[in-house]
Amino acid sequence: MSKPITPAMIKDLRDRTGVGMGKCKEALEEAKGDMELAISNLRKAGIASAVKKEGRATNEGVIATADNHKNIALVEVNAETDFVAKNDRFQDFAKNIANEVASSNPASVENFKSQKYSKDPALTIEDYRSTIVQTIGENIQLRRLKTFKKEPNKSIGVYSHLGGKLVTVVEISGSDKEEALAKDIAMHSAAAAPEYLTEKDVPESVIQNEREIAKSQMKGKPDHVINKIVDGKMESFYNSVCLTRQEYIKDHSKKISDVINERSKATGKPLAITGFLRWSVGQ
Numbered sequence: 001m002s003k004p005i006t007p008a009m010i011k012d013l014r015d016r017t018g019v020g021m022g023k024c025k026e027a028l029e030e031a032k033g034d035m036e037l038a039i040s041n042l043r044k045a046g047i048a049s050a051v052k053k054e055g056r057a058t059n060e061g062v063i064a065t066a067d068n069h070k071n072i073a074l075v076e077v078n079a080e081t082d083f084v085a086k087n088d089r090f091q092d093f094a095k096n097i098a099n100e101v102a103s104s105n106p107a108s109v110e111n112f113k114s115q116k117y118s119k120d121p122a123l124t125i126e127d128y129r130s131t132i133v134q135t136i137g138e139n140i141q142l143r144r145l146k147t148f149k150k151e152p153n154k155s156i157g158v159y160s161h162l163g164g165k166l167v168t169v170v171e172i173s174g175s176d177k178e179e180a181l182a183k184d185i186a187m188h189s190a191a192a193a194p195e196y197l198t199e200k201d202v203p204e205s206v207i208q209n210e211r212e213i214a215k216s217q218m219k220g221k222p223d224h225v226i227n228k229i230v231d232g233k234m235e236s237f238y239n240s241v242c243l244t245r246q247e248y249i250k251d252h253s254k255k256i257s258d259v260i261n262e263r264s265k266a267t268g269k270p271l272a273i274t275g276f277l278r279w280s281v282g283q
Contacts (some may be wrong), residue, residue, distance in 0.1 A: 003033025157182025
């Protein structure tokens with residue numbers, strides 16, 4: 001069953017692919033409103049190459065962070081308008097919520113909402129949220145949360161961009177003295193937008209889809225030529241989407257893996273990136 005094609009869908013496809021509005025409309029019509037199919041068809045036709053994983057953010061708000069002796073916490077708090085998201089009372093609420101997450105390390109947003117608010121035990125977190133809604137007069141929601149446990153032999157770097165609109169975190173194992181390096185790589189992640197840590201983390205379904213798209217662009221050539229070119233395109237794909245294989249934004253002569261290896265040799269520590277996170281408000 002086809003979906004009605006709306007101007008918002010066309011604009012979303014335009015934002016994600018960089019393709020003209022007319023072609024986006026045609027692609028959506030051919031795909032009967034299926035956004036992912038429209039993107040795949042545009043790529044197979046050679047019209048779209050790099051595609052943003054998400055369209056433009058549709059929600060306003062902030063990603064607040066908090067840091068205590070046990071955990072580093074992130075929480076996304078959404079509001080209806082950017083005006084409210086910049087309001088001091090909203091900002092204080094987001095920071096208080098992040099501190100609560102860091103202190104209690106909740107398993108989920110739903111579990112967190114039922115917890116008591118430490119500054120006023122007569123209220124649950126959900127009650128506290130409701131009072132802020134009533135005070136500000138705009139719907140406010142807790143969208144997601146995440147905690148990173150501090151451990152011996154681990155360094156965690158956090159980078160917040162655009163006033164908390166974009167936050168990245170990088171974990172490095174092997175030393176608890178590499179927070180500066182972890183933050184530098186988190187800053188890189190904000191700019192380069194990796195989707196996976198290494199090529200081993202790319203799902204097989206994604207790999208097969210990328211190979212199919214690459215092959216569809218080379219019809220008529222001998223199989224051995226096609227396979228060689230596809231292999232080359234896959235290497236470029238991994239270099240684009242895998243953090244450890246990306247060119248370091250501070251020195252394009254090095255990949256992120258090179259930066260880590262050089263630091264390991266300099267310190268005599270077996271350093272490795274063991275995780276990263278990249279959150280953007282509304283995505």
